[in-house]
Amino acid sequence: MTFYLENVYGLDPIAADVHLLPMTAMLIVGSPLAGALVELAGVAGGLQSTAMQVGGALGTAVLGAVMSAKISAMLPGSWHAAHLPPLSTAQLASVKSAVSIGAAPVTGNTPPQLASAITRISHATFTAGMHNAFLVAAAVALAGAVIALITRRGTGTTEAHAGI
DSSP, rough: HHHHHISSSOHHHHHHHHHHHHHHHHHHHHHHHHHHHHHSSSHHHHHHHHHHHHHHHHHHHHHHHHHHHHHHHHHHHHHHHTOOOOOOOHHHHHHHHHTTTOOOOOTTTHHHHHHHHHHHHHHHHHHHHHHHHHHHHHHHHHHHHHHHHHOOOOOOHHHTTOOO
């Protein structure tokens, strides 16, 4: 989100952070509440913490790969469709690298009309990659919610079956 706010919307780092404050505030408020609601046992807490760490690392890697794949698939066609100068393999890799963080690969000596087209395509491609990553994240969150509903704790029927 910081790349998006800074490189696509043109916000400076402080303004981008101010835009992210509500999310940070919700994390600050929600963390203790979530901690109070999670199974109070130490083992459950450890398992939950481990799942968060693994999920965060895996999620970042997978969503980054989804975003990168969309950028790699979309950028060459968009570049060509805008009638921009052809890129060598090395130049394309450099452009993809810049676009993957939401930056437009323009320099100070790029003609304004060309810089405008490159910026438009770079931002549209970055946003499309983010869109795909968010769709995957939403699907995973929905699947997790469904699994949580299916596997939620029963009403004590296990004790009845165990003969207790």
